[in-house]
Structure formats: C-alpha cells, structure tokens
Amino acid sequence: MALGTDYETQDCSLARALEIVGERWTMLILRECFFGVRRFTDFQQRLDISKAVLTQRLSALTDAGVLERQPRGGRTDYVLTAAGLELWPALHALIRWGDGRSDPTRRRRIFSHGLCGTDIDEFGRCAHCESVPAATELRVRPGPGLGPATRTDPISMALRTERALLTPF
Amino acid sequence: MALGTDYETQDCSLARALEIVGERWTMLILRECFFGVRRFTDFQQRLDISKAVLTQRLSALTDAGVLERQPRGGRTDYVLTAAGLELWPALHALIRWGDGRSDPTRRRRIFSHGLCGTDIDEFGRCAHCESVPAATELRVRPGPGLGPATRTDPISMALRTERALLTPF
DNA sequence: CAGTATCCCAAGCGATACTG
C-alpha cells in the first residue's frame, strides 16, 4: 500500500490527520501561522522553502479547511481557521517534546497564558487558571535556549520579544 | 534548503522533533507501539508497509532513543523508551484532531484512565482525577466510529475489546 | 507580490528475491 494514497485500511484517525498535516514543511508552515505569519513571501523567506512547494502546501491546507485566504491590502493573507486553531495542542506537544530532547532547562520558546501571565506546562495547562488555554489566549517569548539573533528581518526581531500568538505581521 | 538535511537554521524545536517523528510511516509505527505491537512482523502486517522501509524506520527510532530493542523468546521486541512514551500527548492530540474532523460523535478509539475509568478529554485530561495520565495509565476501547471488523488477525480482534495501552502482544 | 512553468536530480518506496 502506498501511504498517502490509501488510508482506508487504517483503523485509526491518526492517518487521516497525517494526510493533511504529515507532509514535509506543513507543520513548520503551521507553526509560522501560530506565530502570526500570514504572507506568502514571509513564509517563503522565513522557512527558506521553494515557492512551488509553498504554493502546493498552502493550497492543500486551504483545501483541507485548515487555512483560509483573506484579502488584505490588495494582497492575500493565509489565516488559520477554527479547525486550524485546534491543531495547537498537537503542535505544542511536538514543540515541547523537541525542546525537552536536549536540555529541558534551555527551552527555545516559552508560552504563557495572556490572561494571568502563568507559563503553560508540557500538557498545555495553565496551573493558575486550571484550564488549557486556546492558542488565541497565549503569548510567546524567547526561552534561554534560543540562540543569538542571526536573522535581522522584522519578523525575527519581533519574535525575540514577548508577543501574543496569532498577532498578524 | 533541503528539509531533513539541515534544520540548524530553524529557531524552533519543532523541526528537531519532526526530524525524528515527521517521516512518513513513523507516527503510524509509534501508534502501533502504544497499542502494544512490538514485533517486526506484526508492524509489517498491520501497516502493510514494505520491509525495507520498516527496517529503516525502526532503526532510526532506535538510534534516536525513541524505541529500544529487547530480546524476548529468541526474537526482538521494539519497545518505547521513556522518551518515546513522552510522545503520547502529541500522538493523542493528532488522533483527536483527526477524529474530530469528520463527526465528533463517532470517534474510532476512546481512551480512558485505567485507575478511575473516566474517559480523557481532547487535551488528555482525566476530569475525575484532575490530572493528565501518562500512556501507561490508559486504556483503549473501540469507539462508535470504528468500522466493522475487516481484519481477523489476533491483534485486530484484541483491539476490538477494551485493553490497557502498551500491553504487549 | 504571489505565484506558474519547466527542468532535472535525488530520495522514497513497493515488489521481489534471497539469507542466517
């Protein structure tokens, strides 16, 4: 069986999810979306991805209902839909797992609950509010593991300060 | 830049995670591990994956410290390590997201907290215990969305009953 | 700016056969 062409025999919905978000680059694109990136050119420059591939991925995500095209200033924004926003727990879990692999004390990005300022734990929970905040309620800031600034573009610079997730650039 | 060959420029640990678990088939293999599959042949038959690819994935996961080889009865078991078990939140979030995409009332697999019997929510929480149980404390049972039994092998049949995660076959 | 079009190479993967 060719994975990607026939998921019918898989008795678990994981395969269905991977069909949409399991391709190379897709998760990285979505991470950028959560960080507030919306423009084709910004995705392309930040990820250093070929334009053909980026076009294909953005279209696939749009077709799948994860992203939505919105006109802004004569240009197109790619914005997370409700279904896309629901991917946050999965994305966050992967980020935390990747972060914990080296030195857990040196995380690269730290997420906090905007309403109360408490950092969320590895399961996405805010200990103070006893809730699992949605992505729209979170803020990001650089952690101790984030390296020195190598990029000087406006987006990279903004992401070196604390900032609400999803705020458009 | 070629994704998969150079993640150094990625300022987020998501890329690091995807380097290990982002390849095709890898997540499906890990799902089987959480369900208790440990043998080469069982993976191969359940996933209908080519032996060459399975070999490569199992070796990569072993090298990455996600799986561990354990001799059992003259054969080899592939068993999740502590780092592998920590992938559960990410895997669970993806499964839930994939399940919710069609009809949320018709989930295929339902996970419950073995200690108290309460189903866990989409964030992995047990409402009764106010905790996020580890994979070792969970049980799986078929949900209303699981189709009719098409496979009659022992593993598929066992997975149509309630069962603790990670129990070896 | 936001793509499309073309080219071409490399990797991924399935199928099959073989092995200790």
Next chain:
DNA sequence: CAGTATCGCTTGGGATACTG
C-alpha cells in the same frame, strides 16, 4: 523470523526563469 539486496518507478523538491 527478521531482516538484506537489488531493481525500477514515481514523487518530492530545489533552481531558475517567466508572468499578471
């Protein structure tokens, strides 16, 4: 049982050039 070896196709994707 648990792989290796070989083959050959198909896809992915980087590079470059072009377009409304």
